[in-house]
Amino acid sequence: MSSTETVRAGSGRAGKRRTPGRAGRAHDTREAILDAAERLFAERGVGEVSNRQIGQAAGQANNFAVGYHFGTKADLVRAIVRRHTAVTEELRVRMLARIAEPGDLRAWISCLVRPATRQLDALGVPSWRARCLAQFDTVPALRRIVVEESVATPSMGRVLEGMFRLLPGLPQEVREERGDMSRLLVVHTLAERERALHAGERAGTGWEATAAGLVDALAGLWPAPVTTRPLPG
Amino acid sequence: MSSTETVRAGSGRAGKRRTPGRAGRAHDTREAILDAAERLFAERGVGEVSNRQIGQAAGQANNFAVGYHFGTKADLVRAIVRRHTAVTEELRVRMLARIAEPGDLRAWISCLVRPATRQLDALGVPSWRARCLAQFDTVPALRRIVVEESVATPSMGRVLEGMFRLLPGLPQEVREERGDMSRLLVVHTLAERERALHAGERAGTGWEATAAGLVDALAGLWPAPVTTRPLPG
Numbered sequence: 193m194s195s196t197e198t199v200r201a202g203s204g205r206a207g208k209r210r211t212p213g214r215a216g217r218a219h220d221t222r223e224a225i226l227d228a229a230e231r232l233f234a235e236r237g238v239g240e241v242s243n244r245q246i247g248q249a250a251g252q253a254n255n256f257a258v259g260y261h262f263g264t265k266a267d268l269v270r271a272i273v274r275r276h277t278a279v280t281e282e283l284r285v286r287m288l289a290r291i292a293e294p295g296d297l298r299a300w301i302s303c304l305v306r307p308a309t310r311q312l313d314a315l316g317v318p319s320w321r322a323r324c325l326a327q328f329d330t331v332p333a334l335r336r337i338v339v340e341e342s343v344a345t346p347s348m349g350r351v352l353e354g355m356f357r358l359l360p361g362l363p364q365e366v367r368e369e370r371g372d373m374s375r376l377l378v379v380h381t382l383a384e385r386e387r388a389l390h391a392g393e394r395a396g397t398g399w400e401a402t403a404a405g406l407v408d409a410l411a412g413l414w415p416a417p418v419t420t421r422p423l424p425g
Numbered sequence: 426m427s428s429t430e431t432v433r434a435g436s437g438r439a440g441k442r443r444t445p446g447r448a449g450r451a452h453d454t455r456e457a458i459l460d461a462a463e464r465l466f467a468e469r470g471v472g473e474v475s476n477r478q479i480g481q482a483a484g485q486a487n488n489f490a491v492g493y494h495f496g497t498k499a500d501l502v503r504a505i506v507r508r509h510t511a512v513t514e515e516l517r518v519r520m521l522a523r524i525a526e527p528g529d530l531r532a533w534i535s536c537l538v539r540p541a542t543r544q545l546d547a548l549g550v551p552s553w554r555a556r557c558l559a560q561f562d563t564v565p566a567l568r569r570i571v572v573e574e575s576v577a578t579p580s581m582g583r584v585l586e587g588m589f590r591l592l593p594g595l596p597q598e599v600r601e602e603r604g605d606m607s608r609l610l611v612v613h614t615l616a617e618r619e620r621a622l623h624a625g626e627r628a629g630t631g632w633e634a635t636a637a638g639l640v641d642a643l644a645g646l647w648p649a650p651v652t653t654r655p656l657p658g
Contacts, residue, residue, distance in 0.1 A: 227494070237470040326563075327583045330616070332624070364542045376613040381606055383563070391565070404652060406604045412649025419531070 200312045221296035222261050222271075224250040229258070230272055238265070238331055269334050272324065273341040279314075281308040284347040300355040302403070303347075305410070311402040312382065318390040326383035327375070345377075356360070359415055366418050375411055381406055393408060455494050455504075455611055457483040462491070471498070471564055502567050505557065506574040508570040512547075516541035517580040524587070531644045533587040534538055535636070536580075538611060538643070542636040546616065551623040554567055559616035562609070576608075592648055598649050 228249035232241045250257070261269040284307045289297045302311075312322055326356035328334040342348075356367065385402045461482035465474045468577045475497075477489035483490070495501040514566055517540045524532045560566040575581075588599065 236473055240473040242467055265489070265562050310568060311654040331618075332558075332620070366638070369644060373610060373614055373638070373642050376611045376617065380609040380613050382604070384609065387563075387565070404598070405606070408652055409603060409606050409646045412647070416641050416645025416647070419637060419641055 193302070203364070212416050218261075221252070221257070225252070225258055225261055225268075226272055227273055230324045231320045233272075233327050234320035238327050238334060240270070243268075244371055266333065269328060270337050271337050273328075276311055276321070277342055277345070280311050280342065281347050282344055283307040283310055284351070288347060288350055295356060295358065297355065297358050297415065300351055301407050301410045301414070303351045304374070305406045306403050308378070308382060309399040309406075312386065313399040319386055322379075322382040322386035326379050340397060355414065362414075363418065370414055374413065377409070377413075378406060386391075406411060418421055446539045454483070454485070454490070458485070458491055458494055458501075459505055459508055462501060463557045464553040465504075465561050466623045467553035471502070471560050471567060476501075478514075482637055488636055498569060499566065502561060502569050503574060506561075506571050509554070510575055510578070513544050513575065514578055514580050516540040516543055518586070521580060521583055528591065530588065530648065531640055533584055533591070534556070534640050534643045534647070537588075537607070539636050541611070541615060542632040542639075545619065546548060546632040552619055552653050555612075555615040555619040559612050586643050586646065594650065595647075607646065611639060612644075 225246060229241075229246045233245055233358050234251055244255050246268075247255060247257040252258070252347065254260070262271055284303050287303045287306065291303070293299060308322075308363060312319060315321060356362070359367075362370075381402065385399070458479060462474075462479045465479055465482055477488050480488060480490040481499075485491070487493070491501065495504055504585075511532055520536045522540065524536070527530060541555075545552060549555060559570050582655060589595070595603075614635065620634070
């Protein structure tokens with residue numbers, strides 16, 4: 193590694209702006225750090241991985257490289273999530289434009305699921321993204337970041353609006369409960385599928401089969417009758 | 426700690442049988458180790474916790490205490506799972522005996538879900554069991570142990586038989602796929618609920634509300650229509 197590639201920890205978190213000549217190299221460093229972080233978080237969980245370990249896995253000699261480029265762990269998590277949001281947003285907007293029958297619940301649910309499976313398909317095998325997002329989901333503060341960045345988006349707003357228009361009788365608390373269950377089911381099914389593909393299991397079926405199975409299941413789950421619940425307290 | 430409480434690493438894994446006078450103390454030590462392991466696995470993931478750390482958290486001075494009492498990590502995982510299996514099996518057998526209407530899918534699904542939620546309810550707050558089982562579920566070799574010990578049981582066989590009798594048209598591969606999704610949904614919903622209770626969130630609603638929500642959702646998921654799938658390959 194040449195000396196110009198070595199990041200300067202002394203300039204601190206505020207010093208993110210680089211001179212134009214260095215922009216390309218800084219971009220490569222950031223991408224290497226994001227790759228390493230995604231993999232390590234996926235394999236070991238978010239709480240068990242230090243910035244120093246991520247930096248080392250990304251080939252950074254300087255112990256402060258991750259902090260220098262990304263700031264706090266929350267900032268790093270946000271950068272990982274944002275990395276592919278532009279792609280999934282664009283996929284979802286195109287899928288929404290092709291909905292021919294707004295009364296078809298499955299069409300809306302497909303817009304929830306398939307942007308993610310298509311993106312994972314494009315990443316190839318092995319990927320770590322689905323497992324990394326599953327790890328984030330188990331930490332409430334990080335889950336909030338994922339939701340802010342990838343669920344609270346304009347295209348997702350349109351999807352949920354379209355879905356809920358078809359489920360007018362669903363009480364608000366059941367809507368929230370099924371939203372949580374829907375998220376857990378998708379997040380962990382994709383993580384499990386990614387793990388199986390990485391291990392060379394079930395390599396004959398692609399991500400599209402996973403998407404089809406999830407859409408069918410969620411099309412049953414969302415409109416399921418609500419039985420009487422015990423009152424809180 | 427008295428010297429008689431100190432486990433003897435030198436006697437090795439084969440030397441598990443103790444003289445009757447020591448049985449009570451060995452039992453306490455084993456329970457302390459299982460408590461510590463459940464909590465540490467839940468908090469950090471199975472791959473990130475050593476036997477030494479578990480032993481220390483259980484107040485064992487001897488670094489080999491965990492291996493001495495439980496053998497390999499797989500053996501320890503099996504002991505954690507088995508710890509409560511007798512209780513959930515008994516609950517399930519009693520629930521099965523009370524099924525008045527074998528044509529009611531929800532009654533069978535309740536026998537899948539409620540033995541677990543009732544057991545978690547009995548453990549009180551905080552518990553770590555649901556999060557620990559969720560961690561096991563992400564490691565295929567450990568998931569197999571959980572399935573062997575708590576899913577491949579006589580009472581679960583009766584539940585699945587009763588359920589599948591009501592879903593005669595479901596192709597075998599979809600049955601397996603929905604079995605996986607059903608497991609992921611229950612395991613991670615219970616883990617998330619346990620985490621929320623531990624954090625003091627949503628304390629007003631009990632485990633029974635979680636069970637009711639899951640049973641409704643699964644009663645929609647299992648019989649959902651199956652759309653045409655892309656062929657493997």
